[in-house]
Structure formats: structure tokens, C-alpha cells
Amino acid sequence: MSNVRKFTRISLRDLLVAIGPTLVLVACAVAVAYVVVDPAPPRKLVLATGQENSAYEQFGKQYQAELAKNGIAVRLESSLGSQDNLQRLLEGKADIAFVQSGMTNEAQAERRDLVSLGSLFTEPVWLFLRDETKVKSLTQLKGLRINLGPEGTGVPRLFRQILGVNGLVPGDLQITALENTPATMALLDGRIDGLVFASAPEAPLIQMLLQTPGVHLFDFTQAEAYTRRLPFLSHVVLPRGIVDLGRDIPAQDYHLIAPTATMVAREGFHPALIDQFVQAATEIHGGAGWFQQPGQFPSPRYTEIPVAREAARYYRQGAPLLQRYMSFWLANFFDRMWVVVVPLLALLIPLSRVVPPLYVWRIRSRVYRWYGQLRAVEQSLEEVQGERRDEQLADLLRRLDEIERNVNQTSVPLAFADALYELRSHIHFVRERVRRMPDTAASA
Known part of the structure; x- marks a missing residue:
């Protein structure tokens, strides 16, 4: 049983070596997808708020605290207010901002690549x-x-x-x-x-x-x-x-x-961050207030700026499934990896056909390499002649003994044991030729 376990262990090792190139290619594909195809959400961003002692400033601090729970650092950028915030978004000085309804219209928002994450509260x-x-x-x-x-x-x-x-x-x-x-x-x-x-x-x-x-x-x-x-x-x-x-x-x-206050970002704002901001908005603005009923806000209504696709999905279905049971970053990783599942399957199908032949070749090469030395002994046998003939034959027998010892120490899976026994019979065949060589010469 110990030998069987030994053979099995060697088989697993060879199998891992055989599939190594495939695993490397898959790992490279995943790495490329992780970095390029669907980049991870940034861990730092800028939120344009408002003037000192304004509601925008107060709510900005609450968003900062909510997103910090998931390791996202939000830097609050004071501004004059909605019009200033809109300009900061267009100039790329802010990633997301509070903007009052009525500051733009749907046509202008689409031309400027602006998206809304929903309305937050009445102003x-x-x-x-x-x-x-x-x-x-x-x-x-x-x-x-x-x-x-x-x-x-x-x-x-x-x-x-x-x-x-x-x-x-x-x-x-x-x-x-x-x-x-x-x-x-x-x-x-x-x-x-x-x-x-x-x-x-x-x-x-x-x-x-x-x-x-x-x-x-x-x-x-x-x-x-x-x-x-x-x-x-x-x-x-x-x-x-x-x-x-x-x-x-x-x-x-x-x-x-x-009017209503809305959360506005540029087109291309990371989808995972959209989910995070809408979830934070639900925590911050979802309760009852002076002018609202519980659950009235946040809402995809009351905004003239087109609502982002991810935000609209949240309002229809709630938080993404994975984020209900996992941490934000782990759920985001699995969610992004779906992007490469289909390409990886297409890559694995042809590569899987290469693995079995490669595995067989690796096992059999452990046996076949001794055939090269056995063939060298046979060629040396053809060159034996002269006064040193007996010494040369004795040297060939020693070489055959050495080959046989090495072969006996070679371990292969049980499924390939026939090749090993066949090699040993061939060694015996060559040894018999060497031993018959003096008789053959004397009879001649």
C-alpha cells in the first residue's frame, strides 16, 4: 500500500506539472481582466458638498462615514453650492456632487455625460x-x-x-x-x-x-x-x-x-460605487422627515438628469445579491470576474485537450530516457574488438547493471507499469547479447 500511495503521489505531481501552463494562462487572463477589462473601484474619491453650515455639508459628512465602513475614503470638497458643484463635475474636479433640481435639463445632462443616482431630499x-x-x-x-x-x-x-x-x-x-x-x-x-x-x-x-x-x-x-x-x-x-x-x-x-437635491456623477462613474452611494443614501435619507414619508427617498423620481442604470436597478431590486451576504470588496471581486467566465471557458476547452497527451508524455519520458543509454550500449557492442575485447565487454555489463539499478528506482503510476517492465526485459535482452559475444567470437 505504501508503494501504491507513492505512485499515486507521483501521478498527482506530474498532473499538476502537465496542467501548469494552462493554469498560468488562466491566471494571466484573470489578472488582465482584474486590472484592465473591469478595473476595481477606486478607494478614494471627491464629493463636492456646499457652503459651511449647509445641509450639503452635514450630509456629506454622513456619506463620508458610511463609505468609510467599506474602506472607501471620501474627501469632502466645500463649494458655493449646486451650480458650482455642477461646474466642478464637468471640469473633473469632483467625482460626485450634490446638485439641486432645475440646474440643467435632460438634453443638457445627456450632452454633458451626467447621470443621476436619484433624488435625496426636498430643499x-x-x-x-x-x-x-x-x-x-x-x-x-x-x-x-x-x-x-x-x-x-x-x-x-x-x-x-x-x-x-x-x-x-x-x-x-x-x-x-x-x-x-x-x-x-x-x-x-x-x-x-x-x-x-x-x-x-x-x-x-x-x-x-x-x-x-x-x-x-x-x-x-x-x-x-x-x-x-x-x-x-x-x-x-x-x-x-x-x-x-x-x-x-x-x-x-x-x-x-x-426643488429636490440629487446626487450627480459623470458617465463612467464606477458601477460598484454607484451601488455604495445609493445604499448609503437609503440609510441616510430613507427615514421620515419634516417633508417626507418613510421610504419616499432616495428615489429615481424628481430629477431631470437621467438615472444611472445601476441606480435604477437598485431602486427596482434592492442591493446586489452578493453584497447582501459578503463584504463589499469580496462581492465586487466575484461580480467583476463574471466578465471573464465565458472567455475562460473558451480558452479552457482547447487547452484541456493538450493536458492528457502532455501528462502521458511526461510519465513515459521517465522510462524512454533510459532507452537512449541502452541504445548507446548496443552501439558500443558493435565496436568491441581487439585485445581489450574482454575488458570492453565487462565495462558494458557494468553499464547495463547501472542502467537496471536506476530503472528499478524509477517510479511511475501503475497505469504505466507495463512500459517499465518492457524496458527491464529489453535490458535483459541486451545483457544476453553482451554475454554471448565471447562465444560468438570463439565459434567464428
Whole structure:
């Protein structure tokens, strides 16, 4: 049994050597596919957020924490806002960004190779005014000092559209372009009469102004009409007491108009990262809020930018199957390797036909190499002559004995033992020829 195990072990070793070239080719194909055909997702990327103390900045930190759980480092890039973020995407300065709806349209988005990962939350238009202004309609804003923020925020573009449907032009107002925090200080100091934000209610400045005496929120009583004139807007209601039930803040329901915040990337953003961001969005925005029901966001709706194929699949089917049971990177590896399964099968079929002959040749070569030495002994036998004939014959017999000892120490699988025994019979045949050589010479 020990010899049988020995033969079997040698057979496995030879088999591995025989299939070695095939394994090397397959490994090379997998390596090429891993690096070139379907590259791994990057471990670092840039997310363009917004101004200091904005909702974009707050949510950006949450996305950073969620993706860090899977070893993806997200660098947050502060910006002026949606318009600035859109420009950073187009210039390649950011990989992904928060962008407010209404900043572009479907045709422009397709020309610019932009894709949406879905809408995340509503961003109501917050028009905060000092109490002494007594403004009840937007037409009464004429001549007032209103801050819309820098052009890169997207608010100036949005509010100009709102003014336009009211028959106003920006020249009818004294517009300033302070950033959010300085504008808030200017409103409290009385240097401006009002300011406009377009932000989620989680923004710290929104929370503060809703509770600041001497400042009130403008009520868009015609909110439903705005949504008909500007389809990217929706009508939301700030419920009475939502800020502080005990102090009854606010003291009434407020009707607001709201675009939505969307997550936007360039075409070609890695599919695995799209899945990660949409899953993170579900964790961050999937609950109930001031203006949303549980499960309302994230959503493929409320965005004029075409939704990425992978994001749309997630909204239909949920997280990818492998990612439900494996870590992100392991699931991503197996998912990407499907790309090379079919080519590998096509490669293995012809290569598998080479392995059996190669295996047989390797085993038999262990026997056949002694035939070369046996043939050399026979050729030397033909050259034996003269006075040193007996010495030469004795040397040939020693060579045959050496060959036989080596052959006896050669191990081959049992299936090839017939070749080994055949070799030993041939050695015996040549030995008999050598031994008969003196008799043959004497009779002659």
C-alpha cells in the first residue's frame, strides 16, 4: 500500500506539472481582466458638498462615514453650492456632487455625460424676512434688500425663475450675494431685509432662523400654482409646531415650494460605487422627515438628469445579491470576474485537450530516457574488438547493471507499469547479447 500511495503521489505531481501552463494562462487572463477589462473601484474619491453650515455639508459628512465602513475614503470638497458643484463635475474636479433640481435639463445632462443616482431630499425655498417688512406676496419685495447668495449656489438662478413667474426682474430688488453665514449675520444686524436659502431643514442656519425673534418665514400660499409653472418644484408643508411643539414653533402651517437635491456623477462613474452611494443614501435619507414619508427617498423620481442604470436597478431590486451576504470588496471581486467566465471557458476547452497527451508524455519520458543509454550500449557492442575485447565487454555489463539499478528506482503510476517492465526485459535482452559475444567470437 505504501508503494501504491507513492505512485499515486507521483501521478498527482506530474498532473499538476502537465496542467501548469494552462493554469498560468488562466491566471494571466484573470489578472488582465482584474486590472484592465473591469478595473476595481477606486478607494478614494471627491464629493463636492456646499457652503459651511449647509445641509450639503452635514450630509456629506454622513456619506463620508458610511463609505468609510467599506474602506472607501471620501474627501469632502466645500463649494458655493449646486451650480458650482455642477461646474466642478464637468471640469473633473469632483467625482460626485450634490446638485439641486432645475440646474440643467435632460438634453443638457445627456450632452454633458451626467447621470443621476436619484433624488435625496426636498430643499424648500426658505425666504426669511425681518418682521418690519410686512411682505405678504413676492411682488412686495420691490426695492427691498434681499440676499440670494453667490451665483455658484444655484439659488440666484432658482429665485430669478420664481420672480419671473411673478412678473418681476432681478433689477426690481436690491440683490446681494453674501454667503450663507455672513448673510444671516447681516439679516440679524438689519443690513439686509431678507435672505433666500434653498436647503434641507437639517441645515443649522435654518434651524436657528426658524426660532429667531424678529425674523419670520415667508408663506408661499400659491405653492401649488408654482409647481404647475415650474415642474421641477413640489409643494410641501412645514407643519405647525414641527420645530418645537412645546413653544408652538412655528405657530402655523407654512406652504413652501421645493426643488429636490440629487446626487450627480459623470458617465463612467464606477458601477460598484454607484451601488455604495445609493445604499448609503437609503440609510441616510430613507427615514421620515419634516417633508417626507418613510421610504419616499432616495428615489429615481424628481430629477431631470437621467438615472444611472445601476441606480435604477437598485431602486427596482434592492442591493446586489452578493453584497447582501459578503463584504463589499469580496462581492465586487466575484461580480467583476463574471466578465471573464465565458472567455475562460473558451480558452479552457482547447487547452484541456493538450493536458492528457502532455501528462502521458511526461510519465513515459521517465522510462524512454533510459532507452537512449541502452541504445548507446548496443552501439558500443558493435565496436568491441581487439585485445581489450574482454575488458570492453565487462565495462558494458557494468553499464547495463547501472542502467537496471536506476530503472528499478524509477517510479511511475501503475497505469504505466507495463512500459517499465518492457524496458527491464529489453535490458535483459541486451545483457544476453553482451554475454554471448565471447562465444560468438570463439565459434567464428
